[in-house]
Amino acid sequence: MERTRLGYLLVAAGGFVGAVARYGVDVAAGDTTGLGTLAVNLVGSLALGVIVGSAATTRTRLFVATGALSSFTTYSTFVGDAVALGTLTGSAYVAASYALGFASAAVGLLIGGRL
Amino acid sequence: MTGAASAVLLVGLGGALGAAARHAVGLRIEGSPSIAVVNALGSLALGGTLAAPVGSAGTLLVGVGFCGAFTTFSSFAVETVSTATSGEITRAARFAAVNLAASICAFLVGTLLVDALTGGLD
Numbered sequence: 001m002e003r004t005r006l007g008y009l010l011v012a013a014g015g016f017v018g019a020v021a022r023y024g025v026d027v028a029a030g031d032t033t034g035l036g037t038l039a040v041n042l043v044g045s046l047a048l049g050v051i052v053g054s055a056a057t058t059r060t061r062l063f064v065a066t067g068a069l070s071s072f073t074t075y076s077t078f079v080g081d082a083v084a085l086g087t088l089t090g091s092a093y094v095a096a097s098y099a100l101g102f103a104s105a106a107v108g109l110l111i112g113g114r115l
Numbered sequence: 116m117t118g119a120a121s122a123v124l125l126v127g128l129g130g131a132l133g134a135a136a137r138h139a140v141g142l143r144i145e146g147s148p149s150i151a152v153v154n155a156l157g158s159l160a161l162g163g164t165l166a167a168p169v170g171s172a173g174t175l176l177v178g179v180g181f182c183g184a185f186t187t188f189s190s191f192a193v194e195t196v197s198t199a200t201s202g203e204i205t206r207a208a209r210f211a212a213v214n215l216a217a218s219i220c221a222f223l224v225g226t227l228l229v230d231a232l233t234g235g236l237d
Contacts, residue, residue: 003142011138012131019130019184020123026179041188048189049196066141071134071184075154076161078188079218097188098211105192106200 001058010059014067018044022072034081034093037074041097042104044073049108054115122175129180133157137185147194150187151214157186158218162225168233186218 001007022040029036048069051061078097082090141149161182164174191214199207 002138008135008138012135015134015184016127016131019133019180020127022130022183023123023126023175023179041192044189045192048193052193052197062138066138067134070137070187070190071130073188073190074183075186075188075191075214075218076157076182076222077179077186079154079158079215079222080161080165083219083222094215098215101188101192102196102199105189105196109193109196109200 002062007062010062011067014063014069015071018068018071018073021068022074034078034085037077037081038093038097038100041073041078042100044069045101046104046108048073049105049110050112050115051108053109053112121172125172125175126180126183129176129182130184133181133184133186136181137187147198147210150191150194151210151217154186154191154214155217155221157182159221159225160185162222163229164225166226166229166233 022036025040026036029039048065051065051069056065082094082097084090085093137153140153143149144152161178164178164182167173169177191211195207195211198210
């Protein structure tokens with residue numbers, strides 16, 4: 001399934017949805033603060049933890065996890081925001097994103113394990 | 116100026132391609148290194164895109180759409196936590212540090228590279 005045309009199609013369709021949703025949050029949050037990126041990364045990490053922790057089917061994993069949630073969150077814009085914020089604020093932004101992101105993923109995995 | 120509808124299409128198309136490309140990398144590189152690879156490569160590309168004279172449409176398609184979706188924070192976070200909770204704390208810490216260091220360096224290299232190539236254009 002992962003390597004089939006349908007597998008790629010599910011991932012790409014999820015990627016479309018996830019990227020557009022992230023763009024919507026970015027526009028709502030304003031461009032340069034990094035807060036929109038932080039928000040999508042925390043929400044997406046929590047939700048991905050739930051999916052990974054649960055016994056989701058391969059199709060669900062490809063569309064929702066690999067496609068939508070992995071594209072909803074972003075590492076490149078996170079790094080771009082951190083660099084743009086400068087050494088001091090940027091470091092605090094990275095530390096907050098890491099600490100809160102790991103906590104979100106951990107909570108998600110716990111929730112997913114109980115489903 | 117890009118209209119709202121075309122902005123959504125550009126971001127969505129870039130996102131679909133970025134996610135599929137990330138999936139292709141994931142199928143070729145086993146386990147957690149694939150996440151570090153896409154995050155560093157995507158940060159390199161974003162640094163280059165933001166420095167390049169690609170206009171708002173190019174930024175939406177490649178920067179926000181493709182690079183944003185090709186790289187992933189959620190898979191990175193879940194992978195780090197899973198590694199740590201399986202008892203491999205050192206490996207988890209190294210993975211988190213390598214992602215950050217490689218991606219920041221790649222982003223800066225991408226910026227400098229495109230600045231050097233387009234020097235004098237803008």
